Amino acid sequence: MAVQERQEAITQLVVFQLGPELYGADIAVVREVCPLQRVTRVPRTPAYVEGVTNLRGRVIPVVDLRRRLGLPAGPATPSTRIAVAELDGEQVGMIVDAVLEVARVPEKAIEPSGSLVHGVDRQYVRGVAHVHDRLVILLDLAQVLRNAQRKVV
């Protein structure tokens, strides 16, 4: 019984960095992480869409997560990664500054965010959690990526 409770209460988060802040996404949604590779621009897409990339023969769109969240742009560095999310069988790459770890966070330790978390729109934030004494902003990737598609004509 105790074991079962514990299983239900733990969330595994992929923790990544955008600028100075740490963000987390449910590992169930993040399919893989790969180094930054060539991204081909697609005309007439919103500014946060970097383009498309070829992931082992599969073409996937790539978004600049900083831009998507309205954060200041940053340069690509050797630690820049593409985190690949999968939503309803569709994959989307997200450019992040670095992927740090997969953290196990008790569901109870996830707190609702305040009205505004470091400039990120509240609708994209599931909550905040403390991981090794650092604040991690939990993103709702379904909101971040699906709205991305709906908002544009």
Add this chain to the structure above:
Amino acid sequence: METVRVEQQVVIFRVGEGTFALGIDAVREVVPWSPPSPLPDAPPAVEGVLDLRGEVFPVVELARLLGTRRSLPDPEARILIVNLEGQQAGLVVDEVTDVLTVTQEMITPTSQLLAARSASTTAGILRLGEGRLVVLLDPARILAGMGISGG
């Protein structure tokens, strides 16, 4: 959806930093750049008209429709003459690099690309060798973007 064919030929060309493709069905010919004649009351995207052996076509800077810039000076550019259901137009590009035969499975329609679905001038992404990707343009939407395919 377009009719599904096992193979089709595409014209590969460069505009600025980008490499693009158009189905060869839509491309009638490729000619060297020559200055278009100004056309009063033309839609804003139309540079002017080109007289090609007595036929007159509206000419558009494709770069402008694609939100990019051409890299070669005008005299080195090429004009793709596209023909779509009798509607003809010239598209200015930097250079034509290849004509390739591709199969349907090399094309990922943009409708399958979350977050890139809105790419209004793009029909799909063409996967070539060595991981290279090329944007396959939709000729009908290009003509619509020129404001000359009045339906």
